Amino acid sequence: MxxxxxxxxxxxxxxxxxxxxAMVDRLxxxxxxxSDLAKPLAMSLPGVMQHLAVLEASGLVVSEKIGRVRTCRIEPKVLSQAEHWIAxxxxxxxxxLDRLGVFLDETKDD
Amino acid sequence: MxxxxxxxxxxxxxxxxxxxxAMVDRLxxxxxxxSDLAKPLAMSLPGVMQHLAVLEASGLVVSEKIGRVRTCRIEPKVLSQAEHWIAxxxxxxxxxLDRLGVFLDETKDD
DNA sequence: ATTATACTTAAGTATCTGCTTTAGTATTGT
DNA sequence: ACAATACTAAAGCAGATACTTAAGTATAAT
Structure with a gap:
């Protein structure tokens, strides 16, 4: 995709x-x-919504609105991809470093 | 610190x-x-310098200038910390999810 | 001594970010 | 019906980001 x-x-x-x-930590x-996500943050609700939009755009979080409540949850796939890139x-x-160590080892008596 | x-x-x-x-990939x-880092990037040298400054400020990369050549290398500690946060x-x-699985398992015959 | 190399500094600019406030809309509770 | 709740949309703004070009410095090669 x-x-x-x-x-x-x-x-x-x-x-x-x-x-x-912090939102990911909560999720x-x-x-x-x-509202749950907003509670610990010193920020207006629209501010939180904008952060949520960034998290959803990245694929780290998905959400669904039922009635007037939007429920958010982690989508771990992208988290894995980021972790894997670093790993x-x-x-x-x-x-x-290992190859270098072997080389130094093999040549230490030259 | x-x-x-x-x-x-x-x-x-x-x-x-x-x-x-890409710079990390090379390093x-x-x-x-x-110059090595700049070569594959479609960007002016000062642009590359600024990216390097960001990488050094984060602690992901360290560099040392000898003569007129600055040599850069990875400093893996911060990379580990980022990886660990995600992991x-x-x-x-x-x-x-496991606890949830156990719970559903234990209650499936209710 | 001159010239080329390898950065480095400074300044300018367009776009993006992380908020804010104000003013909504859709649901739910009384 | 009316009010309260839970978001949502729009606009504005200060500061950060990702570049650029132009001009400079220190070192190395000839």
Missing amino acids: FRQDAILDLAFQALADPSRR VQGPATV KRRALWERR | FRQDAILDLAFQALADPSRR VQGPATV KRRALWERR
């Missing part, structure tokens, strides 16, 4: 804000309404 | 840009000069 690059742009951008991370405990780079970095 | 929250702000913000992720293969939330989310 979307290029991996664009997904990561949106995901990391979404995670770069402390209010949005990993289970679904919550917009992959760390692994590459460490693999390189 | 810095609050975890501020570190994550800077780290995720740094990773939210595709040019900066996990090993150290590189500013923790995924784990919490999954733990919740």
Whole structure:
């Protein structure tokens, strides 16, 4: 559907804000309404809605409105993709250090 | 030194840009000069310098200038912290799903 | 000594972000 | 019916971001 690059742009951008991370923190405990998410944040409700829009645009969160209440929940797929991107780079970095270690080891008596 | 929250702000913000992720991609293969990092990017050198400044401010990259050449390398600690933040939330989310599964299991014969 | 290389600094600009306030709409409770 | 609740839409604004070009500095090569 979307290029991996664009997904990561949106995901990391979404995670770069402390209010949005607080919302994610709340949502990993289970679904919550917009008001629930707003309660701990020192911010107007429209402000919270805008953060929610960013989280939904990134695919990290989905929501559904029933009656007058919108219920939000985590969608872990994008979270995994972001985690995996980082893990992959760390692994590459460490693999390189290992190779370097072996090389230094093999040449230490030269 | 810095609050975890501020570190994550800077780290995720740094990773939210595709040019900066490309720079990280290059650096996990090993150290590189500013020119090396600039080569694949369709951008002026000062533009690259500014991205590098963002990466250094986040702690994801460190650099050292020797003679007229600045050499950059990955500093994996912040990368780990970002990865860990995500992993923790995924784990919490999954733990919740498990508890929910057990609950549904225990009550399915009611 | 001159020239080329590898950044570096400064300034300018267009767009994006993270809020705000005001004014709605749709549901639900009394 | 009427009021309260739970969002939602629109507009405005200060500051941040992602570039650019032009001009400069320090080092290395010839």
